[in-house]
Amino acid sequence: MSKDNKANGPTQRSLRVGELVRHALAAMFARGDVEDDALRGAVITVPEVRMSPDLKLANAYIMPLGGQHAEEIVAALNRHRKFVRGRVAPQINMKFAPEVRFHVDDTFEEASRIDALLRSEKVQRDLDEDDGETD
Template sequence: MESKRQRQIAKQIQKDLGEIFQREMKQIFDKAFVTITDVKTTPDLSIARVYLSFLLTKDKEGLLGVIRENTKAIRNHLATRVRHQFRIVPELQFYLDDTAEYAQKIEDLFANIVIPPAPIEEEE
């Protein structure tokens, strides 16, 4: 279970990374739109697991690789923003969040289910 401090740190990281991705790091994403869907921190606040969702791109794994290659630069941008708030800037680990795609797949499965009508019972 996450502590209140973990949730506060995660929320701040999510907010700041969203701004970094939209402003400072926009050029590395081409025309793709990157959304930070969730951030989870370890209890000692040394590692932040960042879950990303991508729009307007076909190669999500390739874009995730580009982000992972630029992790050091992203962490430096984050450090300049939170240096007065955090004692330690956590290491960033980026993961692909595919919950939206999974939910759409489940919705499609439910939409394709054919339920036969119940037999009509005769009254006597």
């Protein structure tokens, strides 16, 4: 494996392992395995898990349904990282289980921000000017 591979993005293996970890986390959250007051009644989705190149770290991006108390839920999950790692390990069938770190998934927020920018008056005016141009 060359050093250039890191610049090209994640490997097929890291994508596959990330997907295995994502499914294991989603199943664990659906069962309610992690007990914490901050998680009580929360429906948590796991849109993405990004693995480090050495597969020792899994960055799990989560979002509670409705986006309510996301930071509080992430903090609670990070408090229970060792428990989560122990539950994920047997499901992914690897020699070493990755350390799991939780983060708030902000892709929906970012997409909304970009959408709002594209709909802004200034961008619409620029687009209308481009429509009037002839080549």
